[in-house]
Amino acid sequence: MESVAPLPGSPLTLGPDEMPSVGTLAAATMGESALCQNLEAFALPAGAVLYEAETVGIGCFVLVDGSLQVSDEMPHTLAPSLAGLVNTPGTLLSRGSLLEPFLHRHRVVALTDSRLVLLRRARFEDLLAAGDRGAQQLLDFLLTSTMDELRTLNQAVFALMQPNAP
Amino acid sequence: MFHLSHNTFLRRHPLLEGLSQEEAQELLALCAPFRRVAGERLFSQGDPPDGLYIVERGEVAVYTEPPGNDRVMLAEFGNGAVIGEMGLVTKALRSATVEALTSTDGWWLSRQRFEPLQAAGRTSAYRVILHIARMLEQRRRTTEQRLRTLIDEPDRQARLASRPVRELLGALWKA
Numbered sequence A: 001m002e003s004v005a006p007l008p009g010s011p012l013t014l015g016p017d018e019m020p021s022v023g024t025l026a027a028a029t030m031g032e033s034a035l036c037q038n039l040e041a042f043a044l045p046a047g048a049v050l051y052e053a054e055t056v057g058i059g060c061f062v063l064v065d066g067s068l069q070v071s072d073e074m075p076h077t078l079a080p081s082l083a084g085l086v087n088t089p090g091t092l093l094s095r096g097s098l099l100e101p102f103l104h105r106h107r108v109v110a111l112t113d114s115r116l117v118l119l120r121r122a123r124f125e126d127l128l129a130a131g132d133r134g135a136q137q138l139l140d141f142l143l144t145s146t147m148d149e150l151r152t153l154n155q156a157v158f159a160l161m162q163p164n165a166p
Numbered sequence B: 001m002f003h004l005s006h007n008t009f010l011r012r013h014p015l016l017e018g019l020s021q022e023e024a025q026e027l028l029a030l031c032a033p034f035r036r037v038a039g040e041r042l043f044s045q046g047d048p049p050d051g052l053y054i055v056e057r058g059e060v061a062v063y064t065e066p067p068g069n070d071r072v073m074l075a076e077f078g079n080g081a082v083i084g085e086m087g088l089v090t091k092a093l094r095s096a097t098v099e100a101l102t103s104t105d106g107w108w109l110s111r112q113r114f115e116p117l118q119a120a121g122r123t124s125a126y127r128v129i130l131h132i133a134r135m136l137e138q139r140r141r142t143t144e145q146r147l148r149t150l151i152d153e154p155d156r157q158a159r160l161a162s163r164p165v166r167e168l169l170g171a172l173w174k175a
Helices: A027-032 A121-129 A133-161 B004-011 B021-028 B111-119 B123-152 B154-160 B163-174
Strands: A040-044 A049-051 A059-065 A068-072 A084-086 A106-110 A114-120 B031-036 B041-043 B051-057 B060-064 B072-077 B097-100 B104-110
Touching (some): A059 A121, A114 A121, A121 B123, A133 B123, A133 B163, B031 B041, B104 B111, B111 B123, B123 B154
Antiparallel strands (some): A040 A114, A049 A106, A068 A106, B031 B104, B051 B104, B060 B072
16 A cells, blocks of 8 residues: 655644635635545644655645745756745645656745645545546646746747847 | 547557546547648647647647747657647647648547536546646646756846846746
8 A cells, every 4th residue: 555645744623714725716616525625734833844855746735824935946057046935825835746746846944833735646636536626626727827837938938049139 | 430540549548548438438539530741730820729639640840930030940749749738728829830740640639529528527528637737747847947947058148137038037936
């Protein structure tokens, strides 16, 4: 039997009103979906690591409250840093890990005591296979945001490859 | 009309991997064959999206056609390639032109025929969407890495300082 990666923090129970909407899903949809029952809530104390760069993602995290520091750990690059403060409830982290066991590109640490929920990739896939509407809408959201970002990336690459203006 | 060989090709294609017999049949029923001679286009940049194409035999090239400039080849694909997958799941106009380099045939999954399946929440449709999302996420990561490499190149610094590039990068870092 496949071992389940442990939660990065201490498990806790959230009230129904505290459960964040995932991927901007409407509350009505969430009510019809088993998505909420598959979210694992946990507390992450200030200073604790949510995940390290170059480790395999187990799923998508959603910030309930608190604040996180995202550090850009990509070596050998002068690129503008993607590092930043995340403190908006409902922010998704590691969303690509819902699709594939990708390696994390960042290190994420709790700046203050924080609460999050985790949706594991395996549970997400199970929900999709069962035809869960909430999971389907979350996938629609992931797809749209990935496409938008890819288009912008392609435009940036193309713009950078143009010859310099005289 | 289906030929058994084509059905087998599609049934074994990674796009339909993991589907039950019923799910696979539901999708196979939506596919129609296509054929292009060398030099003929599958679709053009700016076209409305019409679905995705699966190349069974042949080679195609992807071009971008910047206004006022010569077209630039972005990639070549061969047997088994899935082309124009965004056209199945988005209303955005085609962002590139795809042209057959050799005589090419394969299968077309129509957006118009796929949409009702997606709207009904059919698991067959969402397995395909999951596959597409994985492909796009992988491509997003590769493109981001390419962008980082370009940004590091000393002779790109002038372009990097230009307003359009700064705006694009600003949108990305906020994403």
